Amino acid sequence: MxxxxxxxxxxxxxxxxxxxxxxxxxxxxxxxxxxxxxxxxxxxxxxxxxxxxxxxxxxxxxxxxxxxxxxxxxxxxxxxxxxxxxxxxxxxxxxxxxxxxxxxxxxxxxxxxxxxxxxxxxxxxxxxxxxxxxxxxxxxxxxxxxxxxxxxxxxxxxxxxxxxxxxxxxxxxxxxxxxxxxxxxxxxxxxxxxxxxxxxxxxxxxxxxxxxxxATQVSPASVTSAKRQMYAELLHLEPRRAIDDSKELIGHFMRQNDFREGIAAYNEHRPPRFGAPIIDPAVATGGS
Incomplete structure (x- = not known):
């Protein structure tokens, strides 16, 4: 354009x-x-x-x-x-x-x-x-x-x-x-x-x-997930649902490469090298 x-x-x-x-x-x-x-x-x-x-x-x-x-x-x-x-x-x-x-x-x-x-x-x-x-x-x-x-x-x-x-x-x-x-x-x-x-x-x-x-210090997948969690929960105003949903997301993210990289970077005292962001708008959460 x-x-x-x-x-x-x-x-x-x-x-x-x-x-x-x-x-x-x-x-x-x-x-x-x-x-x-x-x-x-x-x-x-x-x-x-x-x-x-x-x-x-x-x-x-x-x-x-x-x-x-x-x-x-x-x-x-x-x-x-x-x-x-x-x-x-x-x-x-x-x-x-x-x-x-x-x-x-x-x-x-x-x-x-x-x-x-x-x-x-x-x-x-x-x-x-x-x-x-x-x-x-x-x-x-x-x-x-x-x-x-x-x-x-x-x-x-x-x-x-x-x-x-x-x-x-x-x-x-x-x-x-x-x-x-x-x-x-x-x-x-x-x-x-x-x-x-x-x-x-x-x-x-x-x-x-x-x-x-x-842009450089946090996981792009985590940022996208937090953004979508925050605004969705602002609409439904159900704190128990927010906590239960977050526990499911935690389990999902712990299986992703970004979590392993984040822990490794912390233990090795170096900047993290996170993966690609979430691109598909239909995917509300997930890691790289």
Whole structure:
């Protein structure tokens, strides 16, 4: 696919970086960006060399939300919104893991790779939802975050009413969703929305430290399994089932090469050399 509003690259450690790439428009979101982003993430998730994805924005912004031209279109259009953003013809990353993940934004939970949001600038509207459904979130100091929707006469969008209370709690979520106010990254850290906060000039360096740890020091099969366990158990809310299922998984993983390698590396005081990741989305767990 020819990419016009996104870009990506993969380094030698298996760390993929994806950029929203409309720097002249604040990296604002469009249907084309959605299509390209889906294609990139599907491509990366199928690549066995990729271990982790870092998502950020080109220039000084992360993503300022929907393009204003698109918003203006809807003030006069009679078209149904759902029809105009139908992505059924686009790539479908994250499918085959859980039917609840097979729709916009939350498909990121169906990916085998963890997705780290590196919020390097303003994050608004749908970008707030995309960031919320990433696995880890880091931001630069002084970054502005807002849902925007109540100030535009719109409801909470793209699952924010579901995910935000689970990240920051009901009290903070109500504040963010009801007021649509600008929340700075320092406050987001206090709320528990962010995993870390860094000066703008060192943000990517710090994020890549975390990404390299995931890419080089842990079993990719274990990471995929933990990701799928965590989000599945968040949905069913059955602690006994979570424990019993984990015991079955432990037995399975103890028969895999990664377990033997992990123990050997620990005993020999050396970095582990883990095998290939889980690629087949139909395989929820397993080792190399």
């Amino acid at each position: 020819e990419l016009k509003v996104t870009r990506y690259e993969v380094d030698d450690h298996g760390i993929a970086t994806v950029w929203f790439h409309r720097p002249g428009r604040g990296n604002s979101w469009t249907n084309l960006m959605n299509t390209e982003y889906r294609w990139i993430m599907d491509t990366l998730d199928r690549d066995p060399e990729v271990r982790v994805v870092v998502l950020t924005g080109s220039g000084n912004q992360f993503c300022v939300g929907a393009d204003t031209k698109a918003l203006n279109f809807y003030t006069t259009s009679e078209d149904d919104y759902a029809d105009t953003v139908d992505a059924s013809a686009a790539a479908q990353p994250g499918t085959g893991v859980n039917p609840e993940f097979e729709t916009d934004v939350i498909w990121q939970w169906g990916l085998r790779v963890p997705v780290i949001a590196a919020v390097n600038g303003a994050c608004a509207g749908i970008a707030a939802a995309i960031t919320s459904f990433c696995d880890l979130r880091f931001a630069a100091e002084g970054i502005k975050f807002t849902t925007s929707t109540p100030r535009l006469g719109l409801p909470a969008e793209y699952g924010l009413s579901w995910i935000l209370p689970r990240i920051v709690g009901l009290t903070h979520a109500a504040d963010i969703l009801y007021t649509g106010r600008v929340v700075y990254s320092e406050e987001l850290l206090q709320m528990g929305f962010l995993n870390g906060l860094f000066p703008r000039e060192t943000l990517m360096e710090e994020v890549y430290k975390v990404a390299r740890m995931i």
